[in-house]
Amino acid sequence: LVLAASIPTTLVDAAESDPRFGSATNESLPHATDHVLVKIEPDVAMVSALRDHTNVSGRWVEVPVPLGSTPGQSLELFADLEGVDLVELDYLIQLDPIDGRELGSISDEGGTVAFTPNDEFYPLQWHMPKIQAEQAWDISKGDGAVVAVIDTGVSHGGDDLDCHTFVSPFNSVTNTPGSASDDNGHGTHVAGTIAQCTDNGIGVTGVAHGATLMPIKVCDSDGSCTWSDVAQGIDWARTHGADVINISLGGSFGATILEEAVTNALAADIVVAAASGNDGSGSVDFPAAYPGVLAVGALDFNLDLAYYSQYGSEQDITAPGGDVTVDLNGDGYFDGVLQETFDGPTWDYYFFQGTSMATPHVAGAAALLRSEEPAASRGQVEDALTASAMDRGAPGWDPSFGHGSLRARSALNYLTAPPTWPAGGAITTHDVTPNAMVLEWPAARDGQGIDEYRVYRDGALIDTTGAGQRSLSVSGLQPGTAYQFSVRAFDDLGYQSPLLEDT
The missing domain is CATH 2.60.40.10 (Immunoglobulins)
Structure with missing residues (x-):
């Protein structure tokens, strides 16, 4: 679930052509007002005038705005200091308000539905068969793969996620390792789709339920996030063993600090999947729009593009994101993506919708592939996911569906298929x-x-x-x-x- 905002045309004076300024210099966009971001030049220990700072990501530091100054004025001031490489604002993004439906009680009437896992509410997870989850589980369950969840945190507290012990959790908001508890509910729902405990007789299933979760909290309880916290979270995942990074958030404006963190993660051979956005526009949000990131659009029950899903030239793949306004499959429940999370003090199973819900299907599938073939490179995993997707819309790649709808078993088959000879080939x-x-x-x-x-x-x-x-x-x-x-x-x-x- 993502903020979607248009980019105004007014920019900080001189920033358009001045190489000292990063890409985040538009004061009319939401940004932190108490600090700015400064990138120190290589081989410079620290700029003496920036002693009061906090390390954020790589050579980027967070510097307080001087008393009586504005963030824009601070950029001009700090850009002139010797030893400073770049300066930019710390843009704010906001998760969309959660549009979800609580499952509540479920009737036993209507007979038994045959399915592979024995989780109680699996029959309501229409989105799992849509991605060939059961067929994929015959090959891989994600064991050994580590998936970082860059979000509002992830919490135990319900009944269903207790089988997982989190690895290397980190709170980027408070710069605290060891814990990344969720106080919003968004991140816990996303993490469930990736790796919910499965075949345990209760609740629901996860795509890569054998994988290990690395919760990284980058947004506060209100769903407000800064790009510096997101960048720091990506850095944490990169340096602590993540094989896959899920980013179910974004904004229509990027930042240099964010792009550098993503680039470094990709260079470290990490698969990065990010949400394309939810305002229905023909442009993909950041960081999904950055080259090398798997930009994920959302589908409804019929595998048509969801009414809210963003699309565009950067769209790579689509997956079920749900629609809580309809019941196209006639099961008596809204067609959202079902997972366990909480609303205030109430833990239950909730149907959510959004590209935030589509993205963890892709991240989970990537974990299945990395588990089955650990030697596979990021590029090979991404190629397998996109080349095996079911073509939707115009033949071949198109800006609405990207390469098509996710098919996890087909992706596993593609990755592990042996070479073949052309028909009639001979020595x-x-x-x-x-x-x-x-x-x-x-x-x-x-x-x-x-x-x-x-x-x-x-x-x-x-x-x-x-x-x-x-x-x-x-x-x-x-x-x-x-x-x-x-x-x-x-x-x-x-x-x-x-x-x-x-x-």
């Missing part, structure tokens, strides 16, 4: 002499990329070639002797094709 020979010949073979096909070809003679390995070399000169042959040559392709993850044999 051919030329330049044949009594003692030598040249073998050639077609290019094998594989979603992860071919790493090498291994060539065999009578079942014994005789040579290995790189992906770009599909021929081999063979010598030392004996006239009048029959030989059987074959080739096997290996992809970047070590999966191997069937043998391609000569005829």
Whole structure:
């Protein structure tokens, strides 16, 4: 659930062309009024005039606005100091008010629904079958993968999340490690979709219920967040072992500090999934709009784009986000995404809607892939998710659905599929002499990329070639002797094709 705001045209004077200013310099946008952000130049220990500061992210520090000054004036002041690299405002974003419906009691009438997990309310989680969750669980449950939840925190307190012990929790709002309790309810709902305890006879299920959760609190109880806290949370996830980062928040304006934190996480081979936004406009929010981030739009029960979902040129994939205004499947409940969380003191199971709810489906699926194939790179996981998505809308990629609707089992199959040979492919020979010949073979096909070809003679390995070399000169042959040559392709993850044999 995300703030969506248009970007006004007025900017701080001189910031448009001045290299000392970051991208967050518009004073008409919501921003912190008690401090600004300053990036110190490399190899500078600290600028003496900035002694009263708080480290935030990388070389960025938070500096109080001097008494009697405005944040904009402070940017001008600090930008002139020797040793200062960049300055910018600390933009504020606001989670949308939660539009949810409480499950309440459920009737036992209507017969038994057959399903794999035994969780009581799983039949109401229409969104899990829509992403092939049950089929994916036959292969992977997410064990060993660590998913950081950048949000309002995550809390125990209900009945269903107690199977998880959180790893490396961090409160970016208070700069406190060791705890990231949720005082809003948004983050706990998001975390449940990722890794809710599953097949425990109560409650609901999570996509990657074997994964480990890393709660990181970046928003306060009112859902208010600063980009500096989000950036600090991303840094924490990067340096504490996260394999996947879920960011179910965003805004229509970015910031240099945020972009740098995201870039560093991507460079560390972490899959980052972020919500595209909820105002229905044709532009994707930040940080989802940054290159390399999986921008996630929301779908309704029919896998049509939800009425509120943002879309645009950065849209990568879509997943169920729900719609609490309708009951398209006729189960007697609103078509929201169902998870356990709280509203004030009341813990229960709630139907929420939003790209915030769609994003953890994708993050959970990424955790399934990272669990099944730990050697897979960020790019390989992302390719598997997008290449295997069910095409929706216009053929191929389109700005509404991106590459299509998430299919977790298909993504696992794509990632772990062995290389294949083209139909009718065969080994051919030329330049044949009594003692030598040249073998050639077609290019094998594989979603992860071919790493090498291994060539065999009578079942014994005789040579290995790189992906770009599909021929081999063979010598030392004996006239009048029959030989059987074959080739096997290996992809970047070590999966191997069937043998391609000569005829």
